[in-house]
Amino acid sequence: MTAPAAGVAALEVEGLVHRYGAREALALPHWRVDAGEAWLVLGPSGGGKSTLLHCAAGRLRAERGRIAVAGTDLATLGAAARDRLRGRAIGLLPQRLHLLSALSVLDNLLLAQGAAGLPRDRARALAVLAALGMGGREGDRPEQLSVGQQQRVALARALAPRPHLLLLDEPFSNLDVDMRERLGMEVRDILRAQRTTAILVTHDQSEAFAVADEIGILHEGRLVQWDSPYNLYHRPAERFVADFIGQGVFIPGTVLEDHRIDIGIGRLTGDLPPECGRGCEHCEHICDVEVLLRPDDIVHDDASPLRATVLHKAFRGADILYTLTLPDGRQALSLVPSHHDHAIGEAIGIRVEADHVVVFRRDPPPGPGPRTQRSSGPSPA
Ligand code: ADP
Numbered sequence: 277m278t279a280p281a282a283g284v285a286a287l288e289v290e291g292l293v294h295r296y297g298a299r300e301a302l303a304l305p306h307w308r309v310d311a312g313e314a315w316l317v318l319g320p321s322g323g324g325k326s327t328l329l330h331c332a333a334g335r336l337r338a339e340r341g342r343i344a345v346a347g348t349d350l351a352t353l354g355a356a357a358r359d360r361l362r363g364r365a366i367g368l369l370p371q372r373l374h375l376l377s378a379l380s381v382l383d384n385l386l387l388a389q390g391a392a393g394l395p396r397d398r399a400r401a402l403a404v405l406a407a408l409g410m411g412g413r414e415g416d417r418p419e420q421l422s423v424g425q426q427q428r429v430a431l432a433r434a435l436a437p438r439p440h441l442l443l444l445d446e447p448f449s450n451l452d453v454d455m456r457e458r459l460g461m462e463v464r465d466i467l468r469a470q471r472t473t474a475i476l477v478t479h480d481q482s483e484a485f486a487v488a489d490e491i492g493i494l495h496e497g498r499l500v501q502w503d504s505p506y507n508l509y510h511r512p513a514e515r516f517v518a519d520f521i522g523q524g525v526f527i528p529g530t531v532l533e534d535h536r537i538d539i540g541i542g543r544l545t546g547d548l549p550p551e552c553g554r555g556c557e558h559c560e561h562i563c564d565v566e567v568l569l570r571p572d573d574i575v576h577d578d579a580s581p582l583r584a585t586v587l588h589k590a591f592r593g594a595d596i597l598y599t600l601t602l603p604d605g606r607q608a609l610s611l612v613p614s615h616h617d618h619a620i621g622e623a624i625g626i627r628v629e630a631d632h633v634v635v636f637r638r639d640p641p642p643g644p645g646p647r648t649q650r651s652s653g654p655s656p657a
Pocket of ligand 1 (some may be wrong): 296297299301319320321323324325326327328498
């Protein structure tokens with residue numbers, strides 16, 4: 277199979293729905309991945325990431341919708357043709373590496389080329405190994421390598437047949453955090469240099485942020501936001517994204533007439549949900565909000581009259597992440613330089629220092645009364 281012609285998407289998805297029994301695991305209205313692009317999908321376990329990859333790989337037949345790889349609709353192919361397409365055009369790196377222990381590193385790569393119906397290209401295999409920092413290890417067997425090195429070989433094996441579309445399922449999940457970030461960045465550079473179209477799914481934010489400039493958040497089978505890591509953190513489109521990305525707590529607040537938000541321990545500004553911006557005649561219905569406070573929004577200040585009690589502390593080298601109990605009993609997080617080392621149970625001075633906060637409408641408590649017409653809605657600051 278040749279590379280996709282100009283203008284033909286490496287992957288195009290239309291109206292894709294997949295269910296397991298009655299449970300809808302994936303619903304993607306439209307998604308187009310152009311040749312040479314790398315996409316990253318991040319989501320919690322059970323969000324639908326593996327289902328998405330297996331549909332894209334043609335391993336799982338979606339219940340509805342169309343998936344085209346390099347312009348070829350997978351549904352129009354018979355099983356044999358789909359296998360051929362999969363072998364040649366799609367590289368899938370599963371969570372488990374499946375390296376063949378009886379073969380050398382190089383033979384694992386050559387075998388993958390052969391399985392894709394391609395001539396065994398030793399020069400290509402050695403070049404990919406070198407690009408992944410495994411030059412000189414081609415004669416080793418997998419068990420002679422560390423977990424991180426095996427991961428590199430598995431990636432090299434997926435890249436060796438030059439797939440048009442590389443699908444990576446949690447590729448760095450069994451590496452430690454440092455290695456995950458380092459290999460993530462290396463892989464990003466390799467994908468770019470080789471103009472390989474890739475879709476990588478993970479539940480791990482540090483991996484996602486190391487690899488991608490733009491990330492899609494998959495939640496309950498839906499891509500709820502495509503955005504830069506910065507915007508996902510600072511401008512989450514939904515409460516779920518705000519909760520999932522980074523750390524923070526939601527604190528209830530009330531919108532004041534001057535449109536600032538009173539959260540009990542301070543008054544803040546933030547972009548309000550659209551209804552709140554109309555003024556406070558609707559307060560009964562819409563001016564109760566939730567404010568997302570990140571750990572850097574709460575600053576330790578010995579001189580502040582506002583005191584909070586240290587509930588937990590996590591040492592992080594340069595900083596300590598404190599979990600604090602506020603005067604009203606709620607909890608908040610505060611990231612404090614680690615030379616401010618306070619004991620659990622100690623009361624410390626704090627200040628809220630947030631230029632812009634993320635604000636969501638607060639759902640009313642269940643029960644009778646007029647405050648039933650709201651639903652949560654985003655309002656990025
Ligand atoms: P992720 O890869 O993000 O963890 P999955 O795609 O594996 O998510 O799963 C999405 C949803 O579909 C989950 O609710 C999961 O329990 C369900 N699911 C996945 N595979 C099956 C299966 N073979 N049978 C029934 N339900 C499944």
